[in-house]
Amino acid sequence: MNEILPVRRGAWLRFLFPMMTLVLAVVLGGCEKAPSGPVYRIGYMNCNSEAETMHRFLPLTRYLEKELGVRFEAIPVDTQDFVERYEQGEFDFTHTNAILYVILKEEQNLELLATEKRGQYGSRTAGALVVRRDSDIQTLEDVRGKRLIFGPQLALQGYAAQYDLLLKAGIDPELDLAYYAIPHGSFKHEKVIYGAWFGAYDVAAAPVLDLEVMIAEGKIEADDFRVLAQSEVMPYCTFGAAPRVDPKLVDRFRQALLKLKPEDTVEMDGERIKVLNAALIDGFEQLLDSDYDINRDLLRRVNMPPYQEF
Amino acid sequence: MRWDWHDRLHLLGLVVVVAAMAWLLLAGAPGDSGARQASGIERAMERELAYQARAAFLQQIYGPVEELRRQGQAQQALLMLEQLNRNYAGEAHGYILKGLILHEQGVLEEAVASFVQGLRLNGDYVDQRSPLSERARIQNAVDEGLTTLGARARANPDNLSVAAALRNVYYLQSRLAGGCE
Incomplete structure (x- = not known):
């Protein structure tokens, strides 16, 4: 009896060890590895x-x-x-x-x-100058002497594109508008669009993408605004x-x-x-x-x- | 072999069912070739009516977009399409119209992608006989795509996006040639 017992104990371990290793591998394999390094x-x-x-x-x-x-x-x-x-x-x-x-x-x-x-x-979008549907402004020339709201200054399709459209039409935003403004805080593009929608400004410099998103979300309707001019897509x-x-x-x-x-x-x-x-x-x-x-x-x-x- | 009352009941039921089916077949089928022809015409008319109704419905829904497009107000037309998408997202007609407007604006890759989405949903737009056909305009986009996107792909062989855009052009080419999904 004393001679047989150690042999049995060894056999049990030889079975248990690979099984535990297998279980550990399965458990670890199921986890997402956290990346390491810099x-x-x-x-x-x-x-x-x-x-x-x-x-x-x-x-x-x-x-x-x-x-x-x-x-x-x-x-x-x-x-x-x-x-x-x-x-x-x-x-x-x-x-x-x-x-x-x-x-x-x-x-x-x-x-x-x-x-x-x-x-x-x-991967591109454009900048647009828009007015309310019921606005008297019909052409870019009519923008002279009006109130305009731009997007943030470092926005290509919310500021630079519209500035360029005005310059091309012979309107210097610094001299030929009643005044222009740039909104503060977050969600500036939406503020620009609502600024014209609520009548605080006559013209809005809106990225076309933001108009699309606001229409898709039901915040505005497509015919709430008229597009006076639009830049190339960039x-x-x-x-x-x-x-x-x-x-x-x-x-x-x-x-x-x-x-x-x-x-x-x-x-x-x-x-x-x-x-x-x-x-x-x-x-x-x-x-x-x-x-x-x-x-x-x-x-x-x-x-x-x-x-x-x- | 003897038939007990249970077997007889089943046999009787079977006879009744077979008789009823035979009667249905005889009574339900048209009596002669003239009736069969009339039924065929009826089905063709129903199909045509459904098609005309669909075309009229699309005209009614997308009419304002077409009108803006005709007036040269491309961006306003695209915004109107965006609004229609709230109720009719995934409608082939919307994709085709968007493709036409984008192509007129010179946005070729997106125009081609939009045509592909439309044609995957409905092949009528490249069918010459269909009143909805935009075959000629789609062919124009393909011709332009083969030239410009082909050249861009040759100049940038590792660019996956250009390759994907060119695959879209090939897809349209195959649909114009009569290829199926």
């Missing part, structure tokens, strides 16, 4: 507000971590502070409007990754990478954006979230830097950064 920082330009920016882009950031196996930190950034903070080396990747992309490309050699697609013009919000980032990681980042589908999800706070849906984006497109030349020409015409001359 933290890359993505600066997201605030579109409407800091809260909205994080709500939109945290799921996308988690998706990128999952796809690339590296750690990312999402940082909401005020539009006016973006260039300065980028210059200080705060961000490895950027998500900005098309003016900031051009500035950072020209001055810091930012690499173009992908452009977001949203609305009827895909590239919109853009992802970029700092030149110091490993080119292989940059390429994988781009591929991860381009392959994103509406059904792709991430787990966040116990919820499964659709990444594109949360980001309010239809997808991403790989534009060429030369596609932004139309933006550059416009910025030169209106004497804005990075081509501003005094």
Whole structure:
């Protein structure tokens, strides 16, 4: 009996050990691996507000971590502070409007990754000058001496495009309007549109995308406004990478954006979230830097950064 | 073999059912080829009526968009389409109209993508005989796409987005040639 017992005990262990190893492997395999290594920082330009920016882009950031196996930190950034903070080396990747992309490309050699697609013009949109349907203003010439509300100054399709439309029509916004204003705080583009809708201003400088979104959401009707003039369509919000980032990681980042589908999800706070849906984006497109030349020409015409001359 | 009362009951039921089916077949079918032809014409008329009703309905719903487009107010027309999408999202006619307007505005890639979405839902828009046909305009977009997007794809062979846009052009080309899904 004493001679047999140790043999039995060994056989039991030889069975238990591989079984436990198998169970552990299955359990660990079922878990999503937390990425390790250095933290890359993505600066997201605030579109409407800091809260909205994080709500939109945290799921996308988690998706990128999952796809690339590296750690990312999402940082909401005020539009006016973006260039300065980028210059200080705060961000490895950027998500900005098309003016900031051009500035950072020209001055810091930012690499173009992908452009977001949203609305009827895909990766592009236009700037429009609109008036209420019942307005007396019929042509751009009628805008002289009227009250106009622009979007934020660094908005290509909410400020620069409309400024350019006025200049082309022979109207100097600095001299020929009764006055113009720029709204404060968050959701500036909506404030611009409501500013004209409620009659506080005669003319609104609205990005076409914001008109589309507000109509789709039922906030306004298509025939509440008349479009007086509209710019060409130009590239919109853009992802970029700092030149110091490993080119292989940059390429994988781009591929991860381009392959994103509406059904792709991430787990966040116990919820499964659709990444594109949360980001309010239809997808991403790989534009060429030369596609932004139309933006550059416009910025030169209106004497804005990075081509501003005094 | 003997038949008990239970077997007989089943047999009787079977006979009744077969007789009833035979009667239905004889009474329900048209009596001669003339009646069959009349029934065929009726069905064709019903189809035609449904088609005309659909065309009239689309004209009524999308008429304001067409009108704005005719007046050259392309952006206003697109915004009106956006509003109609609240109630008729996924309607092929909306996609085709959007494609036409975008193409007139020179936004080729999005125009082609919109035509593709429309044609996947309804092939009538490339059918020459259909009153809804936009075959010629879609052909124009394809011709332009093959030239401009083809050149862009050759110059940027690694660009996935340009390749996807060109695939859309090829899809339209195949539908114009009579290819099916």
